[in-house]
Amino acid sequence: MSERELREQMAMHGKSMFDRGLTMGSSGNLSVKLPDGYLVTPTNCCLGRLDPEAISRLDSVGNLISGKPPSKEAFLHLAYYGAREQxxxxxxLHSTYSVALSCRADLDTDNVLPPVTAYFVMRVGRLPLVPYFAPGDDQLAEAVAKTVRTSRGALLANHGPVIGGRDLDNAVYSIEELEETAKLYWMLQGTSTRFLTSEQVHQLNERFPQ
Structure with missing residues (x-):
């Protein structure tokens, strides 16, 4: 895709997620890696009203080249790319069910969601919890980078999910699957639930490697 097409794709996905209640106000941010830098959604910007031309263009080390100032959490994106170059x-996002999950005190921090469906395993896989840090804290970037070296996605405590992909479509579909699984998990609380077995998860990972 050309840079212009990528900008338009970011605006399209932002509006789609906003319209469906996956993000609200000026929360949430998207980025795309370019051969010589990054495109990042601007700070204090509603994803439902993204102007493709105003999207921040950063160089390879995160300096603003053009567009509006980038999201306050751009450093988190750059840390992610540094850990997962592929x-x-x-x-x-600060999506409702995932954020609610991130506030629970009884989570398995190594993997916060059980294998509810095959598509969660295929699109997200293991989802570890990153400890709480205040927004903008450099330690958050370090913690995310450390966590995603062994997992495509992570859940930031009392904050929300972050996940990457081979392209923007893939990353968006993955975080949507994550939010839907968090919703299902809450709906199933108090019921006798059949999760996928470890053997079933292994078979999926063998058949659909991430």
Whole structure:
């Protein structure tokens, strides 16, 4: 895709997620990795009203080249790319069910969601919890980079999910699957639930490697 097409794709996905209630206000941010830098959604910007031309263009080390100032959490995206060079896009949301999950005190921090469906395993896989840090804290970037070296996605405590993909479509579909699984998990609370077995998860990972 050309840079113009990528900008338009970011605006399209931002509006789609906003319209469906996956992000609200000026929360959430998207980025795409370019051969010589990054495109990042601007700070204090509603994803439902993204102007493709105003999207921030950063150089390879994060300096603003053009567009509006980038999201306050751009550093989180750059940390992710530094840890997972194969990924070309990153999405971070404050989506309701995932954020609610991130506030629970009884989570398995190594993997916060059980294998509810095959598509969660295929699109997200293991989802570790990153400890809480205040927004903008450099330690958050370090913690995310450390966590995603062994997992495509992570859940930031009392904050929300972040996940990358081979392109923006893939990253968006993955975070949507994550949010839907978090919703299902809450709906199933108090019921006798049949999760996928470890053997079933292994078979999926063998058949659909990430």
């Amino acid at each position: 990924e070309r896009a990153v999405v971070h």
